[in-house]
Amino acid sequence: MKNSKFLGVWIALIVLTVISALVSNSSLYYASSIIIILAVVKFIGISFYFMELKKAHIFWKASVLFYLVLFSIIIISFL
C-alpha cells in the first residue's frame, strides 16, 4: 500500500472521530444512530486498511462485515 493511502485513512479516521464528538453534543434526533454508524465506518477503516483485511480471503472480509451489521442493528434497535 502506498504511504499516502495509510495517511489518507488516518486523516479520515480522525475527522470521523471529531464528527462523532460534534454529533454527540448536537440535538439531532438520530444522533445516537449516527454515532454508531460512524464507529462502524471507522472499524472498517482500521480492519480493511491498517490490518490489510482488504487483501484477505472473502471469508474474513464477510465475517467482519457480518459482525458489524449484526452488532449495529442490535444496538440501534435498542436505542
Added chain:
Amino acid sequence: MQTQKINHKSLYYPPGGILMWIVIFLELITFGMALIAMVFYSKDEPVIFHNSRLLLNSTFGAINTVFLITSGFFMAKSVESYKENNTTKTSLYLKLTMLGGVLFLILKSIEYYGKIGAGLTIGYNIFFSFYWMLTLFHVIHVIVGLVILISIFYGIKKGKNSTNIEDFEAGAAFWHMCDLIWLLLFPIIYLIF
C-alpha cells in the same frame, strides 16, 4: 529493495494468521455482547445512564481515540517497513506505536484517578459497573499488546532472523484489535446515553 510476501488471499493465511483472527473474533463477540447488555439495561434506567454518562469526560475519550488511531497508523507503517526490510524505519514506527499506547494508558490512569477520587467506583451504579468492567478489560488488552510490541522491538534489535513476518503481523493484528475494541467502547460508553 527486496520485499517479503505472504499469500493473504488464502483462507488459512489472513494478515496476522488464522489463530490470531479466531482470537480477534472471540474478543469482538465478548465485548459486543457486553455492550449489547449495557444498552439493553439502559432501557430500564435511562435517567441513571444519562446522568452517569455526563459524569464521564468525553474529551478524554476522544483524545484516547486519537491516540489509538494514530498508534494503529504507525503500526501499519511499521509492518510495511518490515516487509521492505527497512529495520531503521520499522524500529522508529514501532516506538511511535508504543508511545501512542503509553499515552493512552497515562490518560486512562488520570481518568480513573478522578473517578475513584469522586467515589464513582464499580459499585456506584449499573452504568459504572459496565464502565469499569469494560474499560479495565480493554486496558489489560492494551498492556498485553504493549508487552508483545516490546518483545517484537527487542527481537528486531537483535537481528532480522529472530522475528519472522508472520510473528510481526500477528503482534500487529493484536494491537489493531485493541483499536477495534476501543472504537466500539468509546461511542457507547461516552457518547450515546
